[in-house]
Amino acid sequence: MILLLCGLFLLGVYMVAYGFNLFGYNLSDLPVSSFGNGVSDFVSGIESGSLSVLAITLLVLLAILGLVLLIAELKPRTPRRVRMQKGTYITRSTVSSEVQKATEETPNVLDSAVRVQAKRSPGAKVDLDANVRRGDEVNAIKSDLQSRVQQRLASSGIPVNRLKIRMVESDPRETKTRVQ
DSSP: OHHHHHHHHHHHHHHHHHHTTOSOOOGGGSOOGGGOHHHHHHHHHHHHTOOOHHHHHHHHHHHHHHHHHHHHHHSOOOOSEEEEETTEEEEHHHHHHHHHHHHHHSTTEEEEEEEEEEOSSSBEEEEEEEEEETTSOHHHHHHHHHHHHHHHHHHHTOOEEEEEEEEEEEOGGGOSSOOO
16 A cells, blocks of 8 residues: 555656656656556647646645555554553553542542543543532632542553543533542
8 A cells, every 4th residue: 555655756757857858858758658648648739838727736646545545544543542651551441440540539539431532652532521510619610630540540650641521510410430
């Protein structure tokens, strides 16, 4: 796949260069008989520089598309496990359960939802949605929850790159897991 994308990119670059007659080579000498007369006419049009604006735009877009797809193919995927130290990894579900336990220990938090993303560097990105009663002191609960989560994760040895807590005021009857 990478070779195909490299070839697509190089073909687009060479066609643009030949379209502007930068190299001075004669494209009609290339063996394109297998593609038919249409390709031969197109190559002759590129060589003579008599391409329409649409064809030149299409060639530039073809080269850009090849480059974008090549970069997307070469970019490493997001890791599935959270890196703790060199050579030590932990699953995202384990991090999520530790954060969930910390939220259960926090008073005035009715329910929570945790999303964990692994990063290439050590640590995880944790997004936490916590439901609290309407009218409760949200800032105090948020700071208490943040300190409890950080302490729990630090005691477990789990590094966190970013902890984002979103407090949602809700009715206790609408929460799913528990009511205090």
